Amino acid sequence: MSERRHTDPLPLGTDEHPYSKGLMSRALMRSGVPVDRAYELARRIEQDLAARGERTADMDRIQELAADVLGEGDGGLAVGRLRRLQELDKLDLPIIVLIGGATGTGKSTVAAEVAYRLGITRVTSTDFVRQTMRAFFTPDFLPAIHYSSFDAGRALPSAQEEEVDPLLHGFLEQTRHVLIGVQAAIERSLEEGWSMILEGVHLVPGLLPRAVEGALVVECVVSIENEEAHANHFWIRDAASEGVRPLDKYLERLGDIRYIQDYIVERAQLEGVPVVQNSEREKAVGAVMELVLAAADRFQKVSA
Known part of the structure; x- marks a missing residue:
């Protein structure tokens, strides 16, 4: 039995409860x-x-x-x-929505709105998982998780930096560590019958098992094609968070962030994971909702 999502029944009205x-x-x-x-x-x-x-x-x-x-x-x-x-x-099955994408593409905003529309109260990010892991593992033991996703190459040994693409290799090294925590979060969610939404740069298609038994799993990647629009997202986020995150750092590293985005989008295309363009929030949210509804439609047809 899955935990009930917090949605109201369609208020068509009854003799006891008039239309609202x-x-x-x-x-x-x-x-x-x-x-x-x-x-x-x-x-x-x-x-x-x-x-x-x-x-x-x-x-x-x-x-x-x-x-x-x-x-x-x-x-x-x-x-x-x-x-x-x-x-x-009516679906008595936990819903797990995985929203990947590069830094600054609006994943958390999309995730929050999708969660509201689906009545899902548990929303978390891979950055939160990474932050939790940092409390347990020192920089000496697990250096990659102590940097931003686009800065994790700094954790590589100097000899290794010369042999590989440090930006991408560092990001993937960090991703593999973080996904251990992500997998644990998903397993806990399934044990408790919870629906949840996970969003984050570390949800790289193909690196996280998509076949999860006992849940309706929907995976997608959020992307912003236009570089100027991508940069604007950081300005908007900075204003909304009152400067909690260092704006200049993200703008200076925008090229690296978009390099990681290109990699994630390429992986999504190879793995058959839908890529949702976030040029307009409502359209992006609608696209993710459609993916969830379509997955539910397919499940119900198979189960019928």
Whole structure:
């Protein structure tokens, strides 16, 4: 038995619990409808129920109203996702979402929003795993984990630096260590029946086992093709965190960060892992949600 994800049932209304436009707005936002349009459609449903003297909304009628308010295409997509989210909420299986990608591509923002829409309360990062490991392993014993992902080459012996690509080799050395902790986190999640979202640069396709029994596992990589847009993400993150992370350091090493991104994207393409472009947050979140819903659809068809 998996731990129930914290989602509300679709608020269509019953004799005991009348329709709520507030709850319907939230449900529509889960399906990717913008806040203002979600409230507009939820209010329209309320008005329609009042006009017809009904207390319970019907999905077919909601689809008609959605087409009127949102347009045929967007309305059909929104209601289709509502139906699929209903089915997903019935899934008695932990959901593990793995979101990889280079530093500064917006992984944590996407992960947080996807977690909200799926009702998953456990979200963690591979940087958190690495930080925890640093408390137990000294720089002398495990030097690679004591550097940033794009700086881990500094942990290599000087003789080795001349034989390999230090940037990439250092990153992979760090990744292999961190993935030990990541694997333990996934195993613990499965033991407890938890759903969780893991995000981080160390989730390199092909290095982490994708075949995990007893869970619906969805893996993807978040990427930013445009270098200027990538740099802007660091400015946005700096403003949001009030300068907690050293902005100049990331901008100075942007070339190295994007070099690692190229490697991760190439690995994703080789391993058949979807690459989600994060040029717009809502589109990126929608793409990851679609991957989860599609995986659930496939699982339910196989299980039927």
